[in-house]
Amino acid sequence: MSESETAADKSLVQEFYDQVFSRGDTSNLDRFMRDDYIQHNPTCADGKAGFLALGPQIDIIRLNGEDDMVYVFFKCTLKNGHVNKVCDIYRLQDGQLAEHWDIIEHNVEDVQSRNGNGLF
Template identity: 35%
Template sequence: MFKKTLLASIFLVTTSVAGLAVPAYAQDATQAQIVQDYELTQANKALVTKAYQELFGNADLTALDRYWADEYIQHNPSMTDGREAVKSFLQGLGIDSWPTREVKFERVIAEGDLVMVQTAQPASGTSPGTVIADIFRVENGKIAEHWDVIQQIPADAINPRTMY
């Protein structure tokens, strides 16, 4: 009797602990849904990095027409909503004279419809180097919304580590 009770207790504890190890979303989601979510995340990540390279690395303003939604929402306080606002802003920064370059993504993190890229812009002329974290929301295969954090790289950092 003791062996049966002990085995039953071990079984109950094992199955209870095993149930805790499975993430909550996985308990309800089917394997197919998990795969579909993963594939969507990867597609959004590829879309954002390609769009970013074409716009900022290749200095190609027509990338906005290909990859940004008509009703694009901008959270940067220096800009208004819409693709035309981004075009005007970048033209004001002199994008037409930017050299083309391969964008070096320090980090690319994605989950579902959100993609975050971190890049470091080198110093040029009187402009200091900057580290930029851009967060994009993708909807229906287009960049629909954007947030960013831009921080100058100090010339006199207290520690020797990079900001990226």
Template identity: 30%
Template sequence: MTTPEQNKQLVLDAFDTLFNRRDYARAETYWSPHYIQHSAHIPPGRDGLFDLVRALPDTLRHETELIMAEGDMVMLRGRFSGHDQPAPWIVVDTVRVRDGVLAEHWDVIEDEVSREASASGLPMFGDTFPEDRQESI
């Protein structure tokens, strides 16, 4: 039985391996071959996820801002950028860890907005708006 802290580290390592490093062989050790995908945006299974990532530009990056775990469930709030879409995505990923691998996934995704488009006047990720960062969106 793994602890919530171990599960958080596993998910962080898995996301970095797949989305930032693009090491698909190593990523297979993090995702179950029977991976269940609940996302409306990602085809079923581990292959559906990996094929989607392969189709995205090599400039894709994932940053984690917050991670929480309880039992076998891990939630992380992150930002995907470099995917050649009009705006970065702010995503809350919920992952079930089973037998030391990522077994099941749900997500909520929204486009990151500019200062002008933010009704609250606050950034959605970190303490800066996309137009204030020295990066391409």
């Protein structure tokens, strides 16, 4: 995969997060996500319908990519006030999100650091 394709994939994921997560605008979901979107989070269903059931507020800490994979590290504040530390991993295919994995550290809002370093 070329550097320009990787840059385009990173840009697409950044725009996806800005529109869908930050603004709550799902009107362009067909542009971002394949119909056969595969979800590896065991609590979410596959496809766009499974994705639409989510609704967190996020703050991106870092976004990077390599080949057809893009990684997003962010702070996720849930509707119930809990805060999760999350890394989402996407595989892109033909300019759309094709597959998703995540790594989540749940309920970190009250975690105290032994070393004084922030969680984010």
